[in-house]
Amino acid sequence: MAGVKITETVFRDAHQSLIATRMRTEDMLPIAEKMDKVGFHSLEVWGGATFDSCLRFLREDPWERLRALRKAFKNTKLQMLLRGQNLLGYKHYPDDVVEEFIKKSIENGIDIIRIFDALNDTRNIQKSIEATKKYGGHAQGAISYTVSPVHNIDYYVELALEMEKMGSDSICIKDMSGILTPYVAEKLVKEIKNKISVPLQVHSHFTSGIANQTYMKAIEAGADIVDTAMSPLGMGTSQPATESMIASLESSPYYPDNIDFDLLMDVSDYFKNLRKKYEKDGLIKEKLLNVDVRTLRYQVPGGMLSNLASQLESQGAIDKFDEVLEEVPKVREDLGFPPLVTPMSQMVGTQAVFNVVLGERYKMIPKEVKNYVKGLYGKPAVEIKEEIRQLIIGNDDIITCRPADLLEPELDKLKENIKEFIEQDEDVLTYAMFPQVALDFFKYRQSYKYKIDYNLLNEEDKVYPV
Numbered sequence: 094m095a096g097v098k099i100t101e102t103v104f105r106d107a108h109q110s111l112i113a114t115r116m117r118t119e120d121m122l123p124i125a126e127k128m129d130k131v132g133f134h135s136l137e138v139w140g141g142a143t144f145d146s147c148l149r150f151l152r153e154d155p156w157e158r159l160r161a162l163r164k165a166f167k168n169t170k171l172q173m174l175l176r177g178q179n180l181l182g183y184k185h186y187p188d189d190v191v192e193e194f195i196k197k198s199i200e201n202g203i204d205i206i207r208i209f210d211a212l213n214d215t216r217n218i219q220k221s222i223e224a225t226k227k228y229g230g231h232a233q234g235a236i237s238y239t240v241s242p243v244h245n246i247d248y249y250v251e252l253a254l255e256m257e258k259m260g261s262d263s264i265c266i267k268d269m270s271g272i273l274t275p276y277v278a279e280k281l282v283k284e285i286k287n288k289i290s291v292p293l294q295v296h297s298h299f300t301s302g303i304a305n306q307t308y309m310k311a312i313e314a315g316a317d318i319v320d321t322a323m324s325p326l327g328m329g330t331s332q333p334a335t336e337s338m339i340a341s342l343e344s345s346p347y348y349p350d351n352i353d354f355d356l357l358m359d360v361s362d363y364f365k366n367l368r369k370k371y372e373k374d375g376l377i378k379e380k381l382l383n384v385d386v387r388t389l390r391y392q393v394p395g396g397m398l399s400n401l402a403s404q405l406e407s408q409g410a411i412d413k414f415d416e417v418l419e420e421v422p423k424v425r426e427d428l429g430f431p432p433l434v435t436p437m438s439q440m441v442g443t444q445a446v447f448n449v450v451l452g453e454r455y456k457m458i459p460k461e462v463k464n465y466v467k468g469l470y471g472k473p474a475v476e477i478k479e480e481i482r483q484l485i486i487g488n489d490d491i492i493t494c495r496p497a498d499l500l501e502p503e504l505d506k507l508k509e510n511i512k513e514f515i516e517q518d519e520d521v522l523t524y525a526m527f528p529q530v531a532l533d534f535f536k537y538r539q540s541y542k543y544k545i546d547y548n549l550l551n552e553e554d555k556v557y558p559v
């Protein structure tokens with residue numbers, strides 16, 4: 094029996110979970126050579142919120158980051174997280190944008206693309222899987238794991254089978270809330286492994302404090318790969334700690350092959366020092382490091398907990414936090430039990446806040462929630478009840494086609510819109526994801542380069558400001 098493989102998340106999900114996706118490329122590159130020799134199956138380095146955060150907060154070009162990491166990692170596969178037809182944004186994009194984005198991601202260095210849809214509507218991942226395979230990448234179909242009267246073992250086994258038939262090179266059980274319990278994981282992994290022939294990966298978060306046990310039972314049941322994070326940026330709302338997980342498998346047939354544990358300790362020391370830097374900057378919040386068992390009851394991911402708190406604080410209603418947590422499962426049931434992952438977590442959370450703060454359910458309804466009920470994000474696992482549909486959209490029509498079929502190609506239009514700013518082909522895709530943020534970045538980039546070209550900056554000033 095081959096040992097389990099490890100995907101290290103410290104350059105993506107770990108810092109997205111614990112330091113608001115603020116890790117800079119300059120903090121990644123110094124340790125890259127050592128990490129490349131540890132023996133990881135892959136490194137998750139891109140996608141998720143990193144693209145937005147690079148542009149919006151760090152004044153970095155995410156494409157430049159990817160190219161720099163690809164150059165630094167000569168032996169280890171690089172992985173990214175993609176929201177299917179949503180790519181890295183919060184809406185559906187036309188097929189021409191999806192295909193070009195995936196093509197450029199692979200050209201710039203991505204090997205494995207983990208593709209999920211917030212509703213597990215496989216129509217929304219089909220194009221991404223096809224494009225990934227077309228351009229030579231490894232397409233990993235990801236199941237958004239949640240618990241409801243319809244989200245059971247049989248549902249997930251069928252979903253895994255469908256993803257394999259669509260062309261997925263591997264399958265991932267993506268437990269973004271940390272609610273997959275150990276013995277359920279054991280049964281789920283066994284059942285899926287009995288039906289599929291491609292590798293199975295398990296991704297969880299430590300939010301509820303049970304992910305270590307979940308991983309152990311999943312590995313014993315046949316999981317091929319698990320996601321972990323270097324301990325200085327592990328646990329809490331992040332993944333289980335890499336060093337501890339590997340050590341716990343010692344003297345078992347599951348111990349990862351080719352892992353250099355001494356080198357892993359050196360890597361760990363680097364991130365210990367780096368963590369001190371981010372603590373000093375005030376980016377690590379105590380509440381993100383603690384176990385929160387409420388996750389098991391409300392199924393609210395760690396990032397969503399902090400977002401709810403921020404929304405309530407801004408409205409002077411933080412005293413209603415527990416009431417909002419109670420409202421979240423009710424809204425989720427009303428909306429057909431969507432998994433609480435981007436963008437559904439934001440929709441359900443915001444609606445729950447409005448329902449509580451305004452003292453009347455569905456008195457105010459965000460546009461995104463209305464569009465979701467109209468079918469513009471895909472099909473819910475459970476049909477939305479007639480009375481809820483009437484409350485939210487009245488007699489408006491519900492679409493039943495694949496949502497992206499309603500979208501016209503737009504790459505040429507996007508190119509025309511920003512022709513004065515284009516310095517690389519990828520700029521058009523950056524603009525497609527986050528138009529205003531991208532324009533601000535492009536203007537800044539032009540100004541920055543102009544100043545350097547004409548030596549108007551002192552040497553010590555030639556850095557991108559936060």
